[in-house]
Amino acid sequence: MLSVAALSLRLGVSGCQGSKRSIATVISGSKTSKVVRDRLRAEVERMRSQVFGFRPSLVVLQVGDRDDSNLYISTKLKAAAEIGIDAKLTRLPNTATQDEVLQSVMAVNEDPSVHGLIVQLPLDSVNHIVTEQITNAISPEKDVDGLSFINAGKLSRGDLKDCFIPCTPNGCMELIRQTGVTVAGKHAVVIGRSKIVGAPMHDLLLWNHATVTTCHSKTPDLPQQVGRADILVVGAGRAEMVRGEWVKEGAVVIDCGINHVSDETKASGKRVVGDVHYSSANQRAGFITPVPGGVGPMTVAMLMENTVQSAQRFLLKMAAR
Amino acid sequence: MLSVAALSLRLGVSGCQGSKRSIATVISGSKTSKVVRDRLRAEVERMRSQVFGFRPSLVVLQVGDRDDSNLYISTKLKAAAEIGIDAKLTRLPNTATQDEVLQSVMAVNEDPSVHGLIVQLPLDSVNHIVTEQITNAISPEKDVDGLSFINAGKLSRGDLKDCFIPCTPNGCMELIRQTGVTVAGKHAVVIGRSKIVGAPMHDLLLWNHATVTTCHSKTPDLPQQVGRADILVVGAGRAEMVRGEWVKEGAVVIDCGINHVSDETKASGKRVVGDVHYSSANQRAGFITPVPGGVGPMTVAMLMENTVQSAQRFLLKMAAR
Numbered sequence: 001m002l003s004v005a006a007l008s009l010r011l012g013v014s015g016c017q018g019s020k021r022s023i024a025t026v027i028s029g030s031k032t033s034k035v036v037r038d039r040l041r042a043e044v045e046r047m048r049s050q051v052f053g054f055r056p057s058l059v060v061l062q063v064g065d066r067d068d069s070n071l072y073i074s075t076k077l078k079a080a081a082e083i084g085i086d087a088k089l090t091r092l093p094n095t096a097t098q099d100e101v102l103q104s105v106m107a108v109n110e111d112p113s114v115h116g117l118i119v120q121l122p123l124d125s126v127n128h129i130v131t132e133q134i135t136n137a138i139s140p141e142k143d144v145d146g147l148s149f150i151n152a153g154k155l156s157r158g159d160l161k162d163c164f165i166p167c168t169p170n171g172c173m174e175l176i177r178q179t180g181v182t183v184a185g186k187h188a189v190v191i192g193r194s195k196i197v198g199a200p201m202h203d204l205l206l207w208n209h210a211t212v213t214t215c216h217s218k219t220p221d222l223p224q225q226v227g228r229a230d231i232l233v234v235g236a237g238r239a240e241m242v243r244g245e246w247v248k249e250g251a252v253v254i255d256c257g258i259n260h261v262s263d264e265t266k267a268s269g270k271r272v273v274g275d276v277h278y279s280s281a282n283q284r285a286g287f288i289t290p291v292p293g294g295v296g297p298m299t300v301a302m303l304m305e306n307t308v309q310s311a312q313r314f315l316l317k318m319a320a321r
Numbered sequence: 322m323l324s325v326a327a328l329s330l331r332l333g334v335s336g337c338q339g340s341k342r343s344i345a346t347v348i349s350g351s352k353t354s355k356v357v358r359d360r361l362r363a364e365v366e367r368m369r370s371q372v373f374g375f376r377p378s379l380v381v382l383q384v385g386d387r388d389d390s391n392l393y394i395s396t397k398l399k400a401a402a403e404i405g406i407d408a409k410l411t412r413l414p415n416t417a418t419q420d421e422v423l424q425s426v427m428a429v430n431e432d433p434s435v436h437g438l439i440v441q442l443p444l445d446s447v448n449h450i451v452t453e454q455i456t457n458a459i460s461p462e463k464d465v466d467g468l469s470f471i472n473a474g475k476l477s478r479g480d481l482k483d484c485f486i487p488c489t490p491n492g493c494m495e496l497i498r499q500t501g502v503t504v505a506g507k508h509a510v511v512i513g514r515s516k517i518v519g520a521p522m523h524d525l526l527l528w529n530h531a532t533v534t535t536c537h538s539k540t541p542d543l544p545q546q547v548g549r550a551d552i553l554v555v556g557a558g559r560a561e562m563v564r565g566e567w568v569k570e571g572a573v574v575i576d577c578g579i580n581h582v583s584d585e586t587k588a589s590g591k592r593v594v595g596d597v598h599y600s601s602a603n604q605r606a607g608f609i610t611p612v613p614g615g616v617g618p619m620t621v622a623m624l625m626e627n628t629v630q631s632a633q634r635f636l637l638k639m640a641a642r
Contacts, residue, residue, distance in 0.1 A: 149475050156473055156477035156524070157516045158516075184539055199477060199479070206537075211541075211546060214527055
C-alpha cells in the first residue's frame with residue numbers, strides 16, 4: 001500500500017496535510033486523468049503485442065453539427081488517438097430520421113471490429129427522435145457510455161463487473177480512490193439524481209459499501225444532509241450552491257458542476273465554477289476537486305477506459321472459443 | 322381528500338390517533354391487499370365488458386417441486402382466480418436444463434395471449450441453471466415480477482410509468498400511501514439493498530421525491546441513521562434487529578421481514594416476527610406494519626396489479642393498431 005503522501009505525489013493529489021492543515025488537499029483530475037490515459041496506452045500496447053495488429057475500436061455517432069458537440073467529439077477522438085484506440089466519427093446530417101439513426105446504430109452493433117459505440121447527445125435533427133430509443137438500441141456489450149437501461153439495471157442492482165459504468169461517476173470514483181479514503185462504511189451524500197451523474201453515482205458508492213443518501217431539488221434540509229457526508233458528490237447543475245459552512249470537517253468533496261458565471265475581471269466576461277462554493281468549502285473539506293481541472297478531464301479518460309475494457313472482454317470471448 | 326381517519330376506516334389503517342396517542346396506528350396489509358384485489362376484480366370485469374371474453378393472463382413457471390414454492394404458487398393462483406385473471410402453472414421437472422427452461426420462457430414470450438410471466442424462485446433443478454439468465458430472458462413487457470435488468474434500469478433511472486415495479490416494494494408504497502403521509506420532501510431510510518426489496522424500494526421512494534438513505538450490513542451507525550427516518554422501510558432479513566428506541570417519533574415504519582423464531586408458548590414451537598422489534602417500535606412510530614399481516618399480503622396483490630396493468634397495456638397497443 002502506498003501512503004497518501006506517496007499517492008499524492010504520483011497521482012495528482014496535492015496540498016498540505018496533517019494537524020496544521022487549514023485548507024483541503026486538491027484532487028487534480030487533470031493529473032489523475034493523465035495517469036489513467038498513460039495506463040490505458042500501456043494496456044493497448046500490451047494487447048497489440050499479444051494479438052498482432054489488434055486495436056480497441058470506438059465509433060462516435062453524431063447527428064447534426066452542433067458546435068459544442070464538435071468540440072466534445074474532437075476531444076474524445078484526440079484522447080483515443082493518443083492511447084492507440086481506433087476511433088471513428090460517423091456523422092449523419094441533421095435531416096436524419098429516427099429510423100436512419102437506428103440503422104446506423106445497428107450497423108455498428110453488428111460490426112465485430114468495433115468494441116464501443118457512443119451517440120453524441122443531444123441529437124441535432126430537424127426530425128423528432130426519441131433519444132432513449134437510440135441509446136437503448138446500442139448493444140449492451142458496446143454501450144461504453146453505460147446509458148442503456150440494461151447497463152443501468154446491472155449497476156443499480158450491484159452487478160458491477162458485468163456492466164459499463166457511466167463515465168462521469170466512474171471518474172468520480174477514481175478521484176475518490178486517489179484520496180486513499182476508504183469508501184466502505186462511510187456516509188456518502190450525492191446531490192442530484194440524473195441518469196449520467198447522480199443516479200449511477202449513488203449506485204457506485206452503494207456497491208462500494210458506503211451508506212448513501214441521495215438529495216435533490218425536493219430535499220428540504222440540504223445543509224444538514226451535506227453536513228453528515230464523509231464523501232460528498234455534487235451533480236446539481238447550480239453554480240456554487242453548496243456552501244463551505246455546510247461541509248463536514250475533513251470530508252471528500254467531488255464537484256461535477258460546470259457552470260458559466262459572469263466575471264468582469266476576465267477578458268471573456270465569464271468564468272467556469274462548480275456546484276460547490278470552492279473558496280469556502282476548501283476551508284473545511286479534507287479533499288476537494290477544483291473546477292475546472294477536477295471531474296471534467298476524468299470523463300473522457302473513463303470513456304477510454306470503458307472502450308479498452310470492452311476490447312479486453314472481446315479478446316477474452318475470442319480466446320474462449 | 323379523505324381524512325386519515327376516513328382512510329383508516331376504509332383501507333385498513335386502524336388504531337388511535339391524536340394528542341393522547343401512545344402507540345402507533347397499525348397499517349394492515351391484510352385489509353389493504355383486499356381493497357387492492359377488489360379494485361382489480363372490478364377492473365378485470367370492466368375489461369371483459371369492453372373486450373368480449375378478454376381476461377388478463379399470467380403464467381407461473383416452476384422448475385422442480387419444492388414444498389415452499391408449491392405453497393407460494395397456490396396462493397398466487399388462488400388470488401388470480403378470485404380477481405378473474407387466467408393464471409396457469411407450467412411445471413418443468415427437476416431434471417430440466419437451462420436450455421429447456423429458456424425454451425419455456427421463450428414460448429410464453431411469443432404467446433400473444435399471455436400478459437405476464439413469472440419464474441418461481443429458487444429454481445429446483447439437478448442441473449446448473451443461472452437464475453439471472455432466466456429472469457432476463459423474460460420479455461420486459463411480460464416481466465410482472467419486475468426483476469429483469471431492463472425493468473430495474475427503468476425504475477432506477479426514474480422511468481416508472483414504463484416499467485414493472487417489483488411486487489414487495491410496490492406493496493410497501495401502497496401501504497405508505499394508506500397512511501396519508503406525503504412522501505415528497507421526507508427523509509426515507511431503507512435498510513437492505515436486495516434486488517427484490519431494498520434496491521427497488523430506494524428507487525421508488527427517490528422517484529416519489531423523498532431524500533433517501535440506503536443502509537446495509539456495512540453501515541456503522543444504524544441507530545442514528547434510523548433515527549433520522551420519517552419513513553423507514555426494513556428489508557434486512559434479521560429478526561427484530563431494528564429496536565424501538567432507534568425509531569423517530571411519529572415515523573412510518575414498514576417491515577418487510579419474515580423471520581421464524583422459536584417460541585415455546587406456541588404449539589408449533591415457533592412464531593413469525595419481522596425485522597423490527599414491534600412492541601417497542603409501536604411505542605414511537607406514527608404508523609407501523611405488523612408481521613404477519615403487513616407487507617406479506619401486499620406482495621401477491623401487487624403481482625396481480627402488475628398482471629392487470631400488463632393486460633391494460635396490451636389492450637392499449639391493440640387499440641392503437
